[in-house]
Amino acid sequence: MLDAPNNIPDVVIKRLPIYSRALVQILATRQRTVSSNELAMATGSTAAQIRRDLSYFGGFGKQGKGYDVERLLAAIREILNLNEQWPVVLIGAGSLGQAVARYGGFAEQGFVVRRVFDHNVDRIGMRINDLVVQDVREMAELVRQEGILVAILAVPAGAAQKVADDLAKAGVKAILNYAPSTIQVPDDVRVHDIDPVAALQSLTYYLTPSEAQARGVSHRVS
Amino acid sequence: MLDAPNNIPDVVIKRLPIYSRALVQILATRQRTVSSNELAMATGSTAAQIRRDLSYFGGFGKQGKGYDVERLLAAIREILNLNEQWPVVLIGAGSLGQAVARYGGFAEQGFVVRRVFDHNVDRIGMRINDLVVQDVREMAELVRQEGILVAILAVPAGAAQKVADDLAKAGVKAILNYAPSTIQVPDDVRVHDIDPVAALQSLTYYLTPSEAQARGVSHRVS
DNA sequence: ACGTGTGAAGTCTTTCACAGCG
DNA sequence: CGCTGTGAAAGACTTCACACGT
Known part of the structure; x- marks a missing residue:
C-alpha cells in the first residue's frame, strides 16, 4: 500500500492515466528511460508539470537519467489501483x-x-x-x-x-x-x-462564423 | 456581433454549454426567470461562479429578479455560435x-x-x-x-x-x-x-481495493 | 427584501529557476 | 553535464461579502 499524502489535487490524478498511456507506448519501443521533457512531448504537457505531478508520490526519477519507464508505469498503475479488476x-x-x-x-x-x-x-x-x-x-x-x-x-x-x-x-x-x-x-x-x-459547443466558441466563409485554397495566415 | 473581451478563461467557456443545457430544461417548465442560485443547483455549480461567469459577457440579470431564462439562453447560444449549422x-x-x-x-x-x-x-x-x-x-x-x-x-x-x-x-x-x-x-x-x-482510470484512484471486499448490506458509514 | 455584479481575498495550479545528485 | 525534485514566485480560478439597483 502506498503511503501517499491524501492531498493530491484532482487535476493531477486526472493526468496520471495520460502519462500511463504514453508510458505504455514508449515501453513498446524498448526505450528504457524517459526524461520529464520527453514525457511532456508525448503527453502535450510540460516538463515542470510532470516533475511536479510525479513528486507528489515520491522520487521516481534519477538525476541525469530520467525515469525508468517500466518502474514509473508500474508505480502509476499501483497509485490508480489499475492492477485490480x-x-x-x-x-x-x-x-x-x-x-x-x-x-x-x-x-x-x-x-x-x-x-x-x-x-x-x-x-x-x-x-x-x-x-x-x-x-x-x-x-x-x-x-x-x-x-x-x-x-x-x-x-x-x-x-x-x-x-x-x-x-x-x-x-x-x-x-x-x-x-x-x-x-x-x-x-x-x-x-x-x-x-x-457540450464539448463541440464549447469548441465553436473559438470559431468565428465568418471563418466558415473562408473557402477555397486561400493561404491567408489569419 | 458580441463585443466581449478576448480574455475569457477556457474553463468558463467549457461551462457555458452546461448552463445552456440546464436553461433548456428550465425553459421547458415554463419558468420565466432563474436566479444564480437555482442555476447553480441545476448545474452542480455555485451561485457566485455563475454570476462571475456570466459577468464576463455583460449584465444579463436583473437585481432582485434573476435572469430571464429565454434571454440568457439566447445570449449563451450566440456567444458559443450555436445558431450556425x-x-x-x-x-x-x-x-x-x-x-x-x-x-x-x-x-x-x-x-x-x-x-x-x-x-x-x-x-x-x-x-x-x-x-x-x-x-x-x-x-x-x-x-x-x-x-x-x-x-x-x-x-x-x-x-x-x-x-x-x-x-x-x-x-x-x-x-x-x-x-x-x-x-x-x-x-x-x-x-x-x-x-x-482514462476517465475510469482516474476514478479508481479514489476507490480503495479493500472497498471491493465490503460486500453485503453492511451499513458502515466509513 | 431580493439577487446581481464585482472589488478584494483566498485558494489552487502552474511555472520558474536552481541546488544537488548521479 | 543532464536532469530531478522543490522552494518560491507567478498566475489562474473561485469564493466572499457587500454596495447597489429594482
Whole structure:
C-alpha cells in the first residue's frame, strides 16, 4: 500500500492515466528511460508539470537519467489501483449502451462490464455479447450483492438522476456519466461526465462564423 | 456581433454549454426567470461562479429578479455560435465511428456529419444512414473545398496523429478526439479529448481495493 | 427584501529557476 | 553535464461579502 499524502489535487490524478498511456507506448519501443521533457512531448504537457505531478508520490526519477519507464508505469498503475479488476455495471441498453457493452477497450484495461440494465421492456432479455439485459429494478440488489463500485450511465437525460440515486444507495462510488445532464450525488461518490455535444459547443466558441466563409485554397495566415 | 473581451478563461467557456443545457430544461417548465442560485443547483455549480461567469459577457440579470431564462439562453447560444449549422467530418468508420454517425444528438444541436472517411478498404463504400464512407485520401481536398472547420476523430491511437496533421493542413480548427492518444496540433486548432477509459482510470484512484471486499448490506458509514 | 455584479481575498495550479545528485 | 525534485514566485480560478439597483 502506498503511503501517499491524501492531498493530491484532482487535476493531477486526472493526468496520471495520460502519462500511463504514453508510458505504455514508449515501453513498446524498448526505450528504457524517459526524461520529464520527453514525457511532456508525448503527453502535450510540460516538463515542470510532470516533475511536479510525479513528486507528489515520491522520487521516481534519477538525476541525469530520467525515469525508468517500466518502474514509473508500474508505480502509476499501483497509485490508480489499475492492477485490480473492476467489475462495472452498465445502465442503459440503447445504442450508446450497446456500443459501450461491445467496446473491447474497457475490459482490456480491467473494467469488465458484468451486468447491463434497462428500463425498457423491449430491451430486457436482449443479448449483447455474453450479457443479457436485465430489468433495472433488479439493479440495486445485484449491485449491492456483488459489491460493484463502478457504473457507466448511458440513459437519457430524464432518467439519469433517478438511476444515479439508486446507484449511490446501492453502494456505487464511481460513475461515468454519458447522460447529457448534471447528476447530484453524495460526497463520497465521484462522477465523470462525458458529453460530446457540450464539448463541440464549447469548441465553436473559438470559431468565428465568418471563418466558415473562408473557402477555397486561400493561404491567408489569419 | 458580441463585443466581449478576448480574455475569457477556457474553463468558463467549457461551462457555458452546461448552463445552456440546464436553461433548456428550465425553459421547458415554463419558468420565466432563474436566479444564480437555482442555476447553480441545476448545474452542480455555485451561485457566485455563475454570476462571475456570466459577468464576463455583460449584465444579463436583473437585481432582485434573476435572469430571464429565454434571454440568457439566447445570449449563451450566440456567444458559443450555436445558431450556425456546423458541418462536421468524421474520420473513422469502425464501431465507434458508426455509433457517432448514427447518433442523432449531434445533428439535433447543429453539428451535421457531412462526410465519413476511413482508411480501410473494407469500409470504404459502406453506407451509414445517408452517408457513404469515403477514402481518407480524399479527405484533405474535400474538407478544404467545403470549408469544414470541425472534425470528429474516431480512429485507432496509432493513426490519430497523421490524421490530425492532415486535418490541420486542410483548415480544420476544432477536433473532438476519441482516439486514446495525445495529438499535437498547431496553436490555432483546438482539441477536446474524450477518453472514457482514462476517465475510469482516474476514478479508481479514489476507490480503495479493500472497498471491493465490503460486500453485503453492511451499513458502515466509513 | 431580493439577487446581481464585482472589488478584494483566498485558494489552487502552474511555472520558474536552481541546488544537488548521479 | 543532464536532469530531478522543490522552494518560491507567478498566475489562474473561485469564493466572499457587500454596495447597489429594482
